[in-house]
Structure formats: C-alpha cells, structure tokens
Amino acid sequence: MSRRRVGFLLLALAALPAVLYVARSAIPDAPPPGIVDPAITFHTRTHDSRYGGIDHWAYYGMKAEAVAERLREDGYVCVLPRSSAGGEGPSSVHDMVCEKQVHWPLSRTLSVRARIDGMRGRLLGASATSEVAGGEQSIRKRIADFLRKRGWIEPGQLQVTGFEVDTVDTLARLAADALAPNGWHRSCDEDRSTPACTAYARQRRGSGLPPLPQGAIAAGGAMAIASAMERVRLLPSVSRTANNLPEDSLLVRVADQKMWLDFVGRDLTGHALTVSVALDSEGGTPVQLVATLGTESKAVPLAGTPRRTNSGALFYLVPEAGTQHPRAGRWLTMPNERYPGTFTRLAEVLPNTDPTFIPGMVKTVIAHMAQADGPEERLGLYPALHLIEQRANALRLAHAELWLPRDQGNRLIKQAFQDDPATRAAWALATCESAAKPTPVIDTNCWLRFVIADPDAAALVHSEVGALQLLYAELAPTHPLRVRLNRLNDAFLRD
C-alpha cells in the first residue's frame, strides 16, 4: 500500500469520529425508549447500561408487560411469571424471568429476574445475572471475570435500582415538578416530538429534575393533583371505591384545620415515599406540599390555582364531619338567587361539615350575600340600621334557615363575627323577625335571647332605633318608618 493511500486511510479514520459526531447531532434527539421523563436519564446516567438498560428505565409499579416488552426489544425472551411465594392468589408475588444468549466476546446467558405483584401485575423489584457455561474454575469463567473487571461486558450481578429517590429533597423536587402547570408532564407527556418538547427534553436530560425555587411553587388546581402525582407513580393513599359521593368530591385527610391529599409510592430500592398536598377551603387551592421520606419531611409552599365556575365564581371546599379517614371533601358555590339549587346545596352540605370549617364558610357566605356593591357602602354613607336590615334581608333571601339552624347559627355567628356587631344584629333580625304580611312580626322570646346573649349588638340596634325615632318624630304616627321603628323599639321594651 502506497504512503498516499495509508495517509488517506489514517485521515479518514481520524475524521470518522468527527463525522459521526456531526451526524449524531443532526439527528433530532429523542428520549431513550422506555423512559417517559428524560430528566430520569440524568439521574440514572451513571447506571449500567447493560441488561437492556433496565437500570435506567425500570421503576416501582411498572407494568410487567412493559418490562417484558422493553427487554424483548433488546433480544430477551421472557417467560410467564411463576409464583415464588407459594401458590396462586391475589397476594402472591411472581417472578418473571427474561433471558438472552450472547456470544461475543464470550458465550453467556443474561437473565433478568423481575418480582411482580401477582394482583396488580406490577414490578416490585428486579435483579440481573450473567452466567457462562462451565464451572467456577473454568477458563471461560476466568475470561469472563477478566472482562468484567475491565467493564468490557456486563457485571455478573446487578441489583436494579432505577431512579432512586434517596433524599427528601429529591422527592420534593419530583413532586413539585409533577405539579408544575407548564412543566414537562403537562406540556410534553402526550407529544414529545414537537420542537419545543425536543428542546425541553434535551434540557432535562442535561440537568435532571429542576431544583426547588425560592418562594411558593406554581401548581395547578385541586382537581389536577391526583393525575399529576400519578404521572410520577405516586398514588392516593386510599383508593376511591364506588360510593354515592359526587364525582368531583375529593377524599381528604383533615388535620390542623387543613385538608390534605395524601399520595404514596416506592422506588426499587425500597424507599417508602409520601407526598401530601394541603388544600385551602377557598377554591380548594393547593397551598403546601410536604414530602416525607423515612423520618425526614420537607415542606414547600405552593401557589395553586383556585377552582372556579364557568362564570368565574369561586368554589369552596369543605370536609364532611366525623373522625373517619379519609373524608369526603365537597364543593360549594356561593348562594345565588338566580340559581336556587345553590341554596339547597348549601343547606345539604353545611350542616354536615366538619365543625372547624363551618365558621369560616358561614362568614364567607354572609360576607358574599352582604357584600358592599357600591361606593356608598364603602364610604359608610348609610346609617348602621340600614346596613343591619340590608344584611338581614340578604340572609332571608339566602334562606339561611336551610343551612344554618337557629341555635347552631347563633353560636357560629357569634364566633365568626366577634368584631362585627352589625352582622350579629343582622343575624338576630333575620332569625327573630318573620316576613309576615301585612306586618312583620318579631318573636319577642327570640329577641330577648339575643339581647341577653349579645348585649353589644343589641345596644347597637337600640341606639340606632332611638336616634332614628328622634329624627322622624315629626312624621305622622302612621308613617311606615315610625311604625317600623316603634315595632323594633317595642321588642326591647318587652324584654
């Protein structure tokens, strides 16, 4: 061979890596098969790639069929799982064994043994082995050991760990990333081939799960939490069974006057993972995430999205009363006279709500019904009795007697409106004065109980009535305002 030809050959060999590199870069990146989230690739980058790359893509709870399919793509032959815990049955654990014969550089048998949950058909753990024919002292075994020591063939044994969640910080990052409204799971789970997702995948492959940011993390709404957690294989701690609950109700844990959604999971190394999301009553808004791994916990504030109706009104989430776990969390909207069903629903749900949540809801409902629509109210241009009667009328319109029985209401109103004697007085007026025709009637016993139980609010009404009686004293005795004010004043005189 001439020197020129040798030179050309050497140049070609030297250029080959560069050509291959350019060609490689020109091919659009795609996540490796079997890995849904390319961020996982980063966290398993140091794992062994042999045995079909199982240590990159396997995860706890993976479907046995999916494990078998991935391994088949790499030339493995998988046999039906056989019980290793004795006997058939839903609680048994099966082994699925997948084998492959390789001949280069040494003939050997690669085996992957996957432990499968017999009931659900899901992966619980996996290991892999590589065996050569002949005994321990055979030449083939010695060659194999030599090759393994240099990493030229697969290790003799491999305990599959997959993506290991070994710190509470990793777990918090995993969960926060799953909740992100515009994150990978929401934007690219369905179609990863778009240019944006391809770039996103490259970024995640290069840096893994994003770190936890400072401050509250953006999250979706309560109704999206379960599906978000499911994408990272965290499932509700209590499965939902068939019941009469509304479809949109949530199963919540009530603790420390908060509602929690709990999710559990594992990794292949046996770490038990728990993620809990706290929901605020207003909008069912996710407000906190707590990741727990072993004895360690990490709390992360969330800036969730409140649930709203199509018209933009807020929903409210309240847990049912009781001590059972979990409990149903039901959604309420504010009563609206255009939709009478909202009153009925309030009447059905509120009396059966956890007592610690009722005062807040009552306050919200009354504030909603009595909200100051106009600048006149905001500037305090009306006498107090005008506002008291306005709120009382709003309570009657809201059919408060349906969702807040009188005795219960008296206690709750006093508790929820400790600094608002006008609203307390409005409640008393709404419950003690009937809207009878032609003349409303005040139940004097009811009014007496109010005067005794709430002297401050009663004094407010009494002083207002007295001042207005003076103002309108020159009107005819039959004037509606004098009749009205006399009736109110008489209620105090009968005490």
Place this chain on the structure above:
Amino acid sequence: MKTNHHLRLFLKRFTWSAMLMLPAIASADARTDQLKRCLQDFGGIEWMLPYQPPIHIRSCASPAASYDTSDKAADGRRSLELIGELTLGADTDRLSSDNAYAAIQNATFTHFDALFRRQGYRRTALEHGDARTRYDMNTLRMLHGMSALPENANQGTRQELPPIPFVNLARYVRTLADRDVTLTYKADMRNTWRITLEGLPPGPAAAR
C-alpha cells in the same frame, strides 16, 4: 310573596347599582375614590344617606371632581343627584301608592332637612307637591270603561279629594367665608332628587 317583593327590591337595587356602574371604566376602588373626592368638595357637608328609602348617588359634580358624570360643575357650584327605590320597607305595603309616594318623599326630606340644619344651613323656602294622582278625562273614561262621561257625572270625585302633600323643594342658606351659600333640595322626578349648592368660594372648600 314577601320573598318575591324583596327579591324584586334586591334585583332592582342590584340593577340600579349595575347601571350606575356602566359608564365607569375604572375599578370599584377608583369609583369610591372619585365619589369621596367629590363629596368632600361640598363646603364641609358631612354626608349621610337616609335610613330609608334605599337611595344611591347617581352623580356628583364639583369644579375639581366628578362621579359618574363627565360634567364638572362651574366654580362656586356643586351638584349631587340621588336615585332611590320607591319603598320604605314592608310597612309601606299597607298604603296606597299615592300615600306611599308621599311618605317616601317626606321621609327623604326629613332626613336631609335635619342633615342640612345640623351643618349650619338655615331653611329659607319650602314648596310642596301633591302626591294624589289626578286623571284627565280620557284616562277617567278608560278607567271607568265608558266611551263618554256625562258632563255632570262623578268624574270629578277624584279631582275633589284633598291633596296628599309632600315637600318637593327646599332652599337653605349659610354664610361661609363671608359669602352666602345657597343650597337647594329638589325632588326631581318620582324617584330622583337633586341637591345643588351655589355661591361657594372658588377652589376646594375648607372643611367646616
């Protein structure tokens, strides 16, 4: 039904509130600020709206501020327009419409009369209207279902009933910074009232 009556009132109030808000493109807080600035420019009057009937401020105009109107008042002049519901509550239902109307007007005047006198205004004039509805001949015929009324028939019965008086205009005066300030209270239409001030010193008036 009482509930339907209050529902109508509630919806009417809501409707009026919504209508008042229609011209405004600013936020609710901005409107409140506008109203506050305008009301503060009325020679120190500490405004309060009546207990009943339910009355809202339809517009307010001063040289320096305006609320729900594009007009600014000329120097020395202020204008406040009010609009309300024709009810004084459940006890109004016992009255005829004419008597109810008079009761509403008299209640409104009683409130503002006391307000102005508390602020140092002295009443100088009072005019009354008649709340009794008096029909013309054609209307009488229609009401009586007669094609023609005899000349000397009882068509005049209603016309001979005594008036149901109410105050539809009052004037007040007060001396402010050596100037006579005139305040006029007027029942404009059936459910609107206008309060105007004339002769205020130029520029924002000092608080009383």
